[in-house]
Amino acid sequence: QDRCGCVLMMLCDGVCVQAQKLLRERLCHQKLPDQPVGLDSQYKHLLELLRRTAVHGESNSVLIVGPRGSGKTMVRIHEHHFNAAPVAGLLQTDDKIALKEITRQLHLENVVGDKVFGSFAENLAFLLEALKKGDKSSSRPVLFVLDEFDLFAHHKNQTLLYNLLDVSQSAQTPVAVLGLTCRLDVLELLEKRVKSRFSHRQIHLFSSLSFAQYLDVVRAQLSLPPDFPDPKFSDEWNHSVTKLCEDKTVEEILRRNFNGSKDFRSLHSLLFLAVSRVSVSHSTLREADLIEAWRLISVDSKANVLHGLSILELCLIIAMKHLNDTYDGEPFNFQMVHNEFKKFIQRKSHSIHKFEKPVVMKAFEHLLQLELVRPVDSGVCKVQREYQLMRLMLEHGQVMEALQKYPQCPTDVKQWALSAFG
């Protein structure tokens, strides 16, 4: 019986790991869905446009504009139907590199054999000539995908954009120029002659998702596919997911996430953390997993840093907060902070030792290193360190919250922090 249980465990373990692997792959964008969610009309529009380029040899240019995480890059699903030359503004940081990349992608470098490419000018002339040689009826259409289109607009003279768009507006090789960007004002970046050559087609990817649809997506993302090897497990899993989505706390978490942003990337990172907590011991997704994942994701980045400070450093932060309150956010220097701190020690403190000034200075410098305080002007060393003007990089609420959660915080320090003026 023991052995039987062990085998069962192993089996269960295998299934569980398999399910986890599948979901992780899905959430980590290893596998893109076949079609974007909630963007059907835009998707169709683009598809139609590309189809016309492919079938009729009609040159087109189009911009796909949408906020980050709205599914712009998913157009690359269709790249393989074309002679595609994807370039990214963040990788190809100038026209020279972009040209080289395009030439490579179009397999034009074969013509030259294994010789290295010549100058930028030659490269440009070469590519233009290649594109000029083609014609509408006989050449295979070329798809240029310019990721982070707005960055190309910052290249010198916008040479690449001009030339690509010029090809798209003249009887040469049929091309489709596809710009992906999240900037709504991208057209204003284009020089007027470049702009004139652009067809002014823009496809906006704004998700008008409602929360109900959002929940559906969550459910779909977490569900196991029907062809999962162990139907019993997958049934069980799917059932638990459905139940999970109906849970009030879970719904609250998802709504907060939804309120924050509608894109799926933040959702995926949340779900990924939750799915990672699934183990053999509890082979279904529970609400606690999601809550924990949410806690991890939503925590304020600076709060964590504050928890690691010493009492002295915390006191200095509180002193700075008071200075901020008193002088309405005006910058301060170390001497002022030290005075404030001394006042506290003399008047109110019972538990805090008296620290020597150098020690306080050391603590202050640590805060400086953590960038919780930052010099106003970029630290020119004309002024003595004590008198250099500083700013606190913390919000009032952050200090208070950190204080609440700080382990074994002396009461008089808490009192001091809560009191109105020093």
Added chain:
Amino acid sequence: MSRYITRLRMRRTYKWNGRPVGEDRKLKRQYYESMSISVEGKTEDATVSLGQYILIEGDDDDNPFVAQLLKLYTDDSGKKKTAVLQWFVRMCEVPQNKRKLLGRDPHPQEIFFYQDRSCDNEVDGETILGAVQIEYVPVQDPFPVGKSRDILFVKLLWDTKSFRALDPELMQPPQSPKSPPPSSRGPQTRALPTPDPSVMKRAMSGILTRGSMSTGKMSSSEAESLHSASKLSAAKALSAKRRSQAVSGPQVRKKLDLCSPSKNMSRDDVLGELLDERSEKTLTSKLNTSPTGRISISIRLTPLNLNKEECVSPLSSHSPDKPRMTAHDKDDAARAEEEHEDSPINTAATSRSKRKSAQLVSSRIKKQLNLLGNKIDLQSDGEDGDDDDCFIPSKIDLQSSSDEEEEAKIDSEDELIVKKHRGSGTSRSTEKTRVSARTPRKTPSKKTAPATPRTPRHATPSIPSRTAPARKPGNVLEEARARLHVSSVPESLPCREQEFQDIYNFVESKVIDGTGGCMYISGVPGTGKTATVHEVIRSLQQSAEQDEIPHFRFIEINGMKMTDPHQAYVQILQKLTDQKATPDHAAALLEKRFSAPAPKKETVVLLVDELDLLWTRKQNVMYNLFDWPTRRNARLVVLTIANTMDLPERIMINRVASRLGLTRMSFQPYTFKQLQQIITSRLNRVKAFEEDALQLVSRKVAALSGDARRCLDICRRATEICEHSGSQKNSSGLVGMSHVMEALDEMFSSSYISAIRCASVQEQLFLRAVIAEFRRLGLEEATFQQVFVQHQALCRVEGLQPANVSEGLTVCQRLGSCRLLLLEGSRLDLFLRIRLNVSQDDVLYALKAD
């Protein structure tokens, strides 16, 4: 071809040899027979004399012009030495688009007899570089191999339109200065005001010769007249077919008549002799089986008939002091002959001889081919063609024969080379020194050559072809869309007639006059500037094809299509001469090309698009572009295009703007009527749009920019929308108002409002907080910290859990990346300043509508 050196490197002095041989008092000219050129630092002088082939310095150091020296004279002062020449062209001088007419790869040492009436054939004598060897190769013969690289070969004739077989008689062997007089007597006939009986006589005979082409050997070969009679009938039968080719004959002759009496005189020596020489020279050992017999046959034919004609025509009345007139009349006479059945015999005769030799050659080839056992069919085909109506053999024939013949020729030609080397000893040695003098300059370019693979020139980059053919437009809407695409070339350019005419007139006048000039064309994008210029060039090229205006070269550069303003030189040079060079070197070469006198030069029309991109700090690119046309010999017309009307005043320094001149034209943005007309003419009776819809589009675009591209794009988009909705509503199938409205909306409406509407709750709240903070501060700018406080307050009001700083920053950055907000760098953290990129009203409107 070895390199020749320019006068820049080496100082040369020119001196007449001997006394003047003739004088023209009217023109105050003194004619000479030869000239010696001494090069600084060389003891030996090179001598060029009449009839010799010489090199004339041109724009290209490596390929100087080639010509035959016909006359040498000096003007009254004795300072200016002038040479009258018969030009030859190299392949690189033939316009690029015509080169393919040759139908084969040119031999590197090949040149062409140049026949162009418009070409100036007088040059400054001091541009002569030295003598060169030229060898005539009959059309059917292969190019000799193994010869010195300094010998040039001439095979065909180039008349600016086509390559034709060259009459061997036009190619006279250079006469050695020692050889007896005829060559020197030419000038006398022209120069002496009082007719000298001997000269008269000679002139007459010259006339006769020219008229009949080949009278000379008459006496010696009367016995063969029988043969000629039979030949004559054969020739008659062919004459109809050859008429077209035969016409060219007299032209060639006329050309020579005009420029070289000396040559005419030398033709006294008669075709027969020439041919003998010719055949001896080129066919040498192989063909000497029975050349004289063959040739005399061909010569026989003409005189019998032509003499009669000459007697009838009042040629005797020609006075020798009107050489041009006579020449002209002679020409007329020659033409008149042409009308007669007999005259084509002239050309037929010569061609016959060629064909004879060709047959001989080809029979030899045949033998070889039989051994090899291939290409026999082609060969015999070529021969059949020969017999029928073409004396220019097919390309295959040419190639195959040259392939096969090469070996056979080597032996015979080695001898010749030895001779030639001796002959041109002086010039060669000078060349050598020049080459060495030149090397330092050459090295840099040589260095760059291997480093930069010659991709653009030699590799033929191409986009792979598609597997299935592009589908043709299926329905009316697709048809309309194809027509409305900006790339489709319209039949005409409506609404730019005036501009077209102005530019046309400008370019045409410059091309006809052979002068240069600049024109500046401005206009906002999409007003048809480049299209109009292209249209002008297209129609000018058409009329050049029809010979209404001289030929010209059209070159286009675009400031946007180059990486650096100085690349303009490289591109111009490459398009002009197919050379590659570094920008500096290219600039030097172009400078030389446009400033050196070169009579054969075609006018170059240069279109510089996006001129403003050629701006450099010193503005030397622009300066050069506008300065070249002002040179006397440049023959360069520069058309420049840019967007702004006041570009010359704004960015050009005075000396550049002054050279650009005041020939300016500005393209006004299209009015709505014009736009409507453009669309209508493009659609060309394809009924796809409602009239109102068109009007709406054109009015809208005209009000905004007047950009025709925009207009066409909107119409195209409207057809798409129509196609989509058409399936549902099934209305008229035409593009209506609603579709156009939708397209206009898509293109012109700002997307900010829809972006705000689709933003998440927190993002919307943040925008609201920004506005609240702005109102509180009374400023249009706030720090993140300030806005965040507002944001938290708003969250509480809305009953949401307030976001923490990290979340707040994320939301803020997200809005910033869409450019709804303008942000500073995010490392400022709490203190980054925020501004709105949309008006507050828009934000409130978008948020309220929820």
